[in-house]
Amino acid sequence: MINIRPVSDLRNKFPEIEETVNQSNSPVFLTKNGHGAMVLMSIEHYSLLTDSIERELDYADKIAEENDTRYSHDEVFNRVRGRIHE
Template sequence: MANIRPSSDLRNKYNEISDFCNKYNEPVFITKNGTGDLVVLSNAEYERLCGKNELHRLLSEGLDCITPTSGIPAEDVFADIESEYGFGEV
């Protein structure tokens, strides 16, 4: 369930908001005059979300580089691995 607080709580109950964000890794939504204004996160949760976003960006970039002719046949990849590490030899 969303934790929604008025902007006055940010000033008057900062420690309570900070404790909640750090304990539950959940955001606190701050309203200003009854309208959504800010979202407060713990630093750890913010870093996790940034890392997740960066991972998605890199995966998308990698997928965009794939074309039907850009790959190496699986048989060749496995043959190289077997050759390099001695698999398949008796």
Template sequence: MNIRPISDLRNKYGEVEKDVRESGPVFLTKNGYGSMVVMSMEQFEHINGSVEDALDAADKQAATTTQRYTHDEVFSSIRKGLSYGRDARAL
């Protein structure tokens, strides 16, 4: 993880840009606390595209059925999946 002070964005922009291109997102801090993340357009589009694709797929699936889930059902299923993943990694 690449962490730099936010002043580097102003004072060493070229270095920050190079770090982003070569190593991925750069996490900027202000007064010792996380402030923002800088990433390339390609990295952003990759992340955002994945989310958009998943939402598009969900919309298409929802249009083909009348079955709906409650908030509790959805988050319970997610929690089970996360718990299962944690248990599998412990093995």
């Protein structure tokens, strides 16, 4: 279930929000003046979202160190577009 709360709850009910985030391991969406303001999540949940990206970026850095080939912005995006439209 999506948990949406006003941003004022962060100040007024922090222990309750902290418990919700850590026990359910699902994000809490905070609103300000009726509009989305931020999302709070546990470090474990954040890691699930970012670890694979970090690994891929580390791999790309390693390949870049081992290879002198560089591509321009246009070359990269043309290759990406070509793969998308295959």
